[in-house]
Amino acid sequence: MLPLLAALAAPAALPTIAASAAPGTSTVSAAGIATTVIRTVDDVSELPDPLDRGDYTAATIQETKLGTVALQEPNSSGAAPEAGSSQAAEDIEIRGALYYPADREEPSPLVVLVHGNHGSCDSGTDRTNLTCDEFKRNEAGYAYLGENLATWGYTTFSVSQDQMMMRQDGAKGKGMHQRRLLIAATLDALSAANEAGGLPDDEHTTIGDTLAGSLDLTRIGLMGHSRGGDAVTSFIDYNRIRTDGPRYPLRGVISLAPVDYERKAPYGTPYMSILPWCDGDVSNLQGARFFERSQYVNGDDPFPRIQSSQLGANHNWYNSVWFADGQDGTNTADAACGNSQPSNDGNVQPHNLRLSGAASYDPPSYVIDNSATFDPEVADVSGVRVARTDALLMLVLSLAILATLSIIGVTLVAATLVIPAVVARMLTHRFATMLWLSSAIGALCGLVGMNLSYHLDVPSGTTIVLTGATVFALVLMATGGRGLQRAPRAAVL
Numbered sequence: 001m002l003p004l005l006a007a008l009a010a011p012a013a014l015p016t017i018a019a020s021a022a023p024g025t026s027t028v029s030a031a032g033i034a035t036t037v038i039r040t041v042d043d044v045s046e047l048p049d050p051l052d053r054g055d056y057t058a059a060t061i062q063e064t065k066l067g068t069v070a071l072q073e074p075n076s077s078g079a080a081p082e083a084g085s086s087q088a089a090e091d092i093e094i095r096g097a098l099y100y101p102a103d104r105e106e107p108s109p110l111v112v113l114v115h116g117n118h119g120s121c122d123s124g125t126d127r128t129n130l131t132c133d134e135f136k137r138n139e140a141g142y143a144y145l146g147e148n149l150a151t152w153g154y155t156t157f158s159v160s161q162d163q164m165m166m167r168q169d170g171a172k173g174k175g176m177h178q179r180r181l182l183i184a185a186t187l188d189a190l191s192a193a194n195e196a197g198g199l200p201d202d203e204h205t206t207i208g209d210t211l212a213g214s215l216d217l218t219r220i221g222l223m224g225h226s227r228g229g230d231a232v233t234s235f236i237d238y239n240r241i242r243t244d245g246p247r248y249p250l251r252g253v254i255s256l257a258p259v260d261y262e263r264k265a266p267y268g269t270p271y272m273s274i275l276p277w278c279d280g281d282v283s284n285l286q287g288a289r290f291f292e293r294s295q296y297v298n299g300d301d302p303f304p305r306i307q308s309s310q311l312g313a314n315h316n317w318y319n320s321v322w323f324a325d326g327q328d329g330t331n332t333a334d335a336a337c338g339n340s341q342p343s344n345d346g347n348v349q350p351h352n353l354r355l356s357g358a359a360s361y362d363p364p365s366y367v368i369d370n371s372a373t374f375d376p377e378v379a380d381v382s383g384v385r386v387a388r389t390d391a392l393l394m395l396v397l398s399l400a401i402l403a404t405l406s407i408i409g410v411t412l413v414a415a416t417l418v419i420p421a422v423v424a425r426m427l428t429h430r431f432a433t434m435l436w437l438s439s440a441i442g443a444l445c446g447l448v449g450m451n452l453s454y455h456l457d458v459p460s461g462t463t464i465v466l467t468g469a470t471v472f473a474l475v476l477m478a479t480g481g482r483g484l485q486r487a488p489r490a491a492v493l
Contacts, residue, residue, distance in 0.1 A: 050148075051148075053148060053151040053152075054148075054151035054152035054153060055151070056101035056102070056103055056104050056150065056151050056152065056153050057101065057102045057103045057151070058099055058100075058101065058102070058147045058148075058150035058151050059099070059100055059101070059102035059150065060097070060098070060099050060143075060146075060147060060150075061097070061098040061206075061207070061210070062097050062140065063095060063096075063097070063137075063206075064095060064096055064097065064098040064157070064206060064207050065093055065094070065095045065204050065205055065206040065207070066094040066095065066186065066189035066190065066193065066199065066205060066207060067093075067094050067189050067192075067199065067204055067205050068091040068092060068093055068094065068204050069091070069092055069094055069181070069182065069185035070089060070090070070091050070092075071089070071090060071092050071164065071167075071178045071181055071182065072087065072088070072089040072090070072178075073087055073167055073168055073169050073173055073175060073177060073178050075087035075169055075173070083128075087169065088167070090130060090167060092130065092163045092164055092167075092182070093160075093163060093204055094159075094182070094185055094186055094189050095159075095160045096139045096157055096158045096159040096160045096186075097137075097139050097140050097142075097143065097146060097157070097158045097160075098146075098155075098156070098157050098158075098207070098210075099143075099146035099147050099149065099150040099155070099156045099157075099158075100150055100155040100156070100210075100211070100214065101150050101151070101152075101153050101154070101155070104153050104214070106216075107213065107214055107215055107216035108153050108154055108155045108214060108215060108216060109153070109154050109155070109216055109219035109220070109221065109251070110154070110155050110156075110157070110190065110215050110216070110217065110219065110220050110221070111149055111154050111155070111156045111157075111220075111221045111222075111223065112156075112157050112158075112159060112183065112186060112187065112190075112220070112221070112222050112223075113139070113142050113145070113146065113156060113157070113158040113159065113223050113224075113225075113228075114159050114161075114179065114183060114222065114223070114224040114225070114228030114229075114231050114232055115138045115139055115141065115142070115158070115159070115160075115161060115224075115225055115226070115228050115319060116138075116224075116225045116226020116227040116228045116229070116257075116259075116319075117165060117168075117174070117175070117226060117227045118136065118138050118165075118319075118321070118322055118325070119136050119325070120132070120135065120136050120138070120161075120162040120163070120165040120166055121133075121134065121135055121136060121162065121166075122134040122135070122136055125166070127166045127167070130163045130166055130167065132162065135160075135162045136162055136321065137160065137162065137321065138160065138161065138162060138319065138321055138322070139158040139159060139160040139161075139162075140158070140320075140321060141318075141319030141320045141321035141322055141323075142158050142225075142318075142319060142320075143158075143320070144320065146158055155211070155214065155215055157186065157190060159182060159183070159186050161175075161179065161182065161228075164178050164179070164182060174227065174259075174261050175227065176227065176230060176231060176234060176261050176262055179227065179228065179230075179231035179234075180231055180234045180235045180238045183222070183231060183232065183235045184235070184238065184239070184242065184244075184245060187220070187246075187248055188245050188246065190211065190215065190217075191215075191217055191246065193207055193210070193211040193212065193215075194211055194212065194213065194214065194215040194217065195212065196212055196213065197209055197212060198210065198211060198212040217248065218249055218251075219251050220248050220249065220250055220251055221250070221251050221252045221253070221254070222235065222250060222252075222253045222254070223253075223254040223255075223256060224253075224254070224255055224256065224258065225256040225257060225258075225318055225319060226256075226257055226258060226259060226281070226282065226315065227258075227259055227261070228256075228258075229254075229255035229256050229257060229258025229259070229273075229287060230255070230258045230259045230260060230261055230262050230264075232253050232254075232255060233253065233255050233258065233262065233264045233266050233271075233290055234262040234264050235253075236250065236253060236264070236266050236267075236268060236269060236271075237264060237266075240268060250268075250269040251269070251270070252269060252270040252271075252272070253266065253269055253270070253271050253272070254271075254272045254273075254274065255271070255272065255273045255274065255287055255290055256274045256287075256318060257274065257275070257276050257279055257281070257282055257287065257313075257315050257318065258273065258282070258286060258287040258290065259282055259286050260286035260287070260289045260290065263289075264290065264293070265290070265293035265294055265296070265297035266290055266293075266294050266297075266305070267294055267297050267298040267301040267303070267305075268298070268301060268303065269303055270303045270304050270305075270306075271290070271294060271303065271304075271305050271306070272305075272306040272307070272308065273287040273288065273290050273291045273305075273306070273307045273308070274287065274307075274308045274310060275287050275288060275307065275308065275309045275310065276310050276312075276313030276314055276315060276318075277309055277310060277311050277312065277313060278312050278313055278314050279313070279314065279315040280314060280315055280316075281315035281316065282315060287307075288307065291305055291306075291307040397417070400417065401413055401417075404416060409461045412461045412462065412464075412465045415465045415468065415469070416442070416445075416464060416465060416468065419441075419442075419445070419465070419468035419469065419471070419472050420438040420439070420441040420442035420445065420468065421434070421438045422472065423438070423441050423468075423471055423472050423475050424437040424438035424441055425438075426475050426476065426479050427475065427479070441468075441471065442468075444471075445464055445467045445468040445471060446464055448467050449463040449464030449465070449466070449467040449468075450463070450464065452467065
């Protein structure tokens with residue numbers, strides 16, 4: 001991986017892609033440099049620690065929308081594209097999580113991350129209209145990586161495929177056609193966002209001029225995981241012959257625990273295939289085929305091809321959302337690697353690698369929606385300034401206690417602070433939803449309690465707390481004491 005990052009960081013761009021663009025299209029490139037010099041080291045102690053953070057301040061936009069793209073998945077059985085079917089044409093949002101160096105003055109290299117196949121919706125799935133009450137947000141599973149790269153000066157965009165996965169041909173097509181088109185549309189949208197004025201704000205575009213003039217589009221890298229690894233590999237060929245838009249100079253492509261549905265042989269850019277040896281999903285390590293084919297496809301190709309095998313690494317654990325959902329592939333424990341389900345405490349191979357920054361099994365480091373703010377260790381890895389956040393929380397908490405002390409009294413203050421948050425936690429797994437919901441519950445209990453206190457001529461503090469306790473009891477009975485928890489899902493190829 002280090003040679004590819006070195007290639008991205010080098011100030012010179014790779015030579016123009018060999019194939020010429022068709023009339024009416026353009027090629028994003030920089031010519032004149034034939035090779036990229038990669039420094040080698042003899043002592044591994046000279047290599048940087050990948051968990052170190054750089055000097056830039058990382059900024060994050062968790063849900064970035066860049067517009068829409070018209071996609072249509074060909075049906076392997078030849079079925080007609082009826083409305084609502086997987087083969088029907090749809091306008092899908094180009095969205096994902098954006099991480100960028102807020103205080104970098106010069107244009108930054110661009111890294112695009114592409115996740116693999118997984119559940120796309122936690123509740124309220126509507127495949128016909130491509131809507132969901134609570135999307136899985138698979139793209140947020142690489143927050144640990146995107147934020148770290150931002151501190152080193154890279155702008156990183158993790159592409160969401162939650163909508164796209166509702167419309168893929170699961171039998172044979174596997175959504176691969178749409179994935180490479182979505183990568184192209186993402187690069188096109190980021191290129192437009194880099195122009196003066198950025199993108200206009202509307203229902204499907206939320207970034208404005210945040211990235212205007214801040215991207216160096218001669219330094220682009222791709223990393224794909226699982227089906228995403230196949231997609232970025234396939235995109236190399238598609239980008240080379242593309243006729244419906246610009247062709248981008250790729251400075252490096254990483255295929256992480258990939259599948260091999262497209263049967264590609266990558267060449268024309270530095271390429272790396274990463275194989276996790278405890279992969280319980282792509283257990284036959286299909287990424288090795290990419291590396292093997294790349295040796296013979298073009299004898300004149302000057303770019304490095306690298307294969308890295310990671311002892312003990314699991315398929316799901318590279319993505320923290322997948323890690324939270326549980327076991328790789330099937331529910332059968334691997335004879336050599338053990339059971340990789342986070343909740344399992346009796347059959348876990350002690351040498352398995354938690355490469356997504358997971359801190360522990362007990363309790364599991366991540367919740368389903370990847371809001372690592374529940375865990376101070378994970379929040380710290382993700383770049384959250386935990387000490388400052390704790391101090392701010394204590395200040396706000398102190399002010400809240402002082403404001404309510406005269407109304408409620410010392411004894412009941414704790415119950416007033418705790419009950420709304422507990423009720424909200426039973427109703428949602430999403431941290432942002434929990435914040436406003438707990439505030440609304442607290443305000444409602446206060447309003448109802450004060451009114452009852454006035455009309456019944458009873459103490460206000462006690463009445464407010466009893467109102468909150470009643471709400472708690474009702475929610476507890478409705479949710480069975482476990483909240484609206486969802487069954488874990490394993491990634492499926």
